[in-house]
Amino acid sequence: MPDAKELAAERSSGPSGSGEGQLERDSLPYSKDTEGGRPTRKWAMTIDLDRCTGCHACETACAAENNIPVVGEQQAHQGRLHQWIRVERYWEGSYPNVKARFMPIPCQHCDNAPCEPVCPVYATYHNPEGLNAMAYNRCVGTRYCGNNCPYDVRMFNWFEHSWDEPLNQHLNPDVTVREKGVMEKCTFCVQRIRRAEEKSDAEGRELEPDEFTTACAQACPPKAITFGNVKDDRWSVSKLWNDPRRFRLLEELGTSPAVVYLKTVED
Amino acid sequence: MSRPVLIRFILIASLLLPASLCMAFFWPETTHERKTNWVGAPGPTQPIAFYHHVHVNELHIPCAYCHWTAANSRYANYPPVEVCWGCHKNISVTHPQIARVRQYYIDKKPIPWVRVNQQPGYVHFVHSSHIGAGIACATCHGNVGSMYAVYQPIEMNMGWCISCHRQYQKKFHPYQASVDCYTCHY
Numbered sequence: 001m002p003d004a005k006e007l008a009a010e011r012s013s014g015p016s017g018s019g020e021g022q023l024e025r026d027s028l029p030y031s032k033d034t035e036g037g038r039p040t041r042k043w044a045m046t047i048d049l050d051r052c053t054g055c056h057a058c059e060t061a062c063a064a065e066n067n068i069p070v071v072g073e074q075q076a077h078q079g080r081l082h083q084w085i086r087v088e089r090y091w092e093g094s095y096p097n098v099k100a101r102f103m104p105i106p107c108q109h110c111d112n113a114p115c116e117p118v119c120p121v122y123a124t125y126h127n128p129e130g131l132n133a134m135a136y137n138r139c140v141g142t143r144y145c146g147n148n149c150p151y152d153v154r155m156f157n158w159f160e161h162s163w164d165e166p167l168n169q170h171l172n173p174d175v176t177v178r179e180k181g182v183m184e185k186c187t188f189c190v191q192r193i194r195r196a197e198e199k200s201d202a203e204g205r206e207l208e209p210d211e212f213t214t215a216c217a218q219a220c221p222p223k224a225i226t227f228g229n230v231k232d233d234r235w236s237v238s239k240l241w242n243d244p245r246r247f248r249l250l251e252e253l254g255t256s257p258a259v260v261y262l263k264t265v266e267d
Numbered sequence: 268m269s270r271p272v273l274i275r276f277i278l279i280a281s282l283l284l285p286a287s288l289c290m291a292f293f294w295p296e297t298t299h300e301r302k303t304n305w306v307g308a309p310g311p312t313q314p315i316a317f318y319h320h321v322h323v324n325e326l327h328i329p330c331a332y333c334h335w336t337a338a339n340s341r342y343a344n345y346p347p348v349e350v351c352w353g354c355h356k357n358i359s360v361t362h363p364q365i366a367r368v369r370q371y372y373i374d375k376k377p378i379p380w381v382r383v384n385q386q387p388g389y390v391h392f393v394h395s396s397h398i399g400a401g402i403a404c405a406t407c408h409g410n411v412g413s414m415y416a417v418y419q420p421i422e423m424n425m426g427w428c429i430s431c432h433r434q435y436q437k438k439f440h441p442y443q444a445s446v447d448c449y450t451c452h453y
Contacts, residue, residue, distance in 0.1 A: 127449050135448045137389040176389040190453045202399055
């Protein structure tokens with residue numbers, strides 16, 4: 001987009017940007033030295049599969065935090081289940097020696113996201129903080145992004161959802177209630193990021209390491225999910241980011257996800 | 268066009284036309300339409316004829332005396348009846364409009380003010396950041412002191428937000444105002 005380029009040029013000429021390293025910065029979608037004068041951030045998540053017990057608490061917390069509708073059994077059967085994070089279950093071995101393995105799968109927030117270039121209206125794009133952003137009010141519902149996502153984490157709103165009487169009071173006011181005809185997906189709890197930024201801005205300081213976390217990470221009983229800024233070494237996620245057990249989901253596709261899984265340790 | 272095809276076409280058209288008219292009237296409104304639209308004078312009729320003109324222009328009461336959560340919250344509040352009552356239990360108690368305020372206070376009921384400034388559900392505007400950056404209330408809300416019934420002086424649409432975010436980004440705040448979609452839309 002020409003607008004974004006102009007803007008980047010404006011920014012680099014300002015007091016916050018430096019002239020050198022311009023080419024390198026522009027070649028990567030998120031890794032500008034500064035975004036609006038702020039230190040660089042890249043939001044990322046690590047999921048320790050050794051710790052995950054498959055309790056589905058992350059799904060529940062996510063549904064409560066992000067106003068995710070309950071579509072019911074019939075719609076779920078038709079593949080229209082709404083879950084921004086899902087726990088996949090795999091059985092290993094045969095009857096006497098069966099092992100269950102679990103894998104929570106949120107949106108991977110890929111750096112080379114396959115969903116982004118196919119959107120005809122730029123409703124989904126990569127923001128400077130490394131988030132795969134989704135602007136609901138821009139979405140026209142072509143569902144190309146959902147079809148192009150190798151992780152199958154994008155949900156389409158086929159109907160206008162409603163919440164029964166006491167439940168409509170639990171909706172989170174910081175999150176849009178998505179209307180019919182738009183795509184939605186995990187946002188890495190961007191509303192919490194913004195809340196934390198507002199708080200730190202008001203107090204005139206930078207974000208503290210591990211100051212906040214996503215709803216799924218907060219609810220995880222064995223602390224399998226860690227969320228944070230990997231560009232800052234003080235965050236606990238950046239200590240786990242280069243763990244020797246690390247792997248990324250479908251890494252051979254070259255999507256470069258921002259979610260790192262840590263392998264189960266075998267006895 | 269042959270005669271049976273023409274008849275079929277007329278039949279279908281005569282069915283579709285009333286159907287489309289029905290849809291236009293009874294189709295549920297979307298979030299894009301759920302927005303108050305009080306752009307330009309006059310504003311809506313409020314349950315009590317509250318005069319900002321008297322309170323702001325003549326008495327010079329700061330905005331934050333009544334709308335205090337704007338400074339440290341996303342939302343600016345309506346004052347509860349107790350705030351009105353705090354002054355008006357002593358001041359101009361014989362005024363007929365103040366008698367109505369007293370009635371709300373005695374009944375322990377909130378005054379059902381009509382909301383004038385509202386963004387659609389997919390916009391998350393933050394008052395505290397803007398107040399913290401030193402933006403005056405009047406920049407967006409206009410000269411409320413000169414309004415008898417409060418209205419929106421400008422239609423608050425995204426182009427208007429962005430123009431300010433680009434223009435004044437270095438003037439008020441050490442950080443540039445963000446123009447990322449995820450600043451407001453999430």
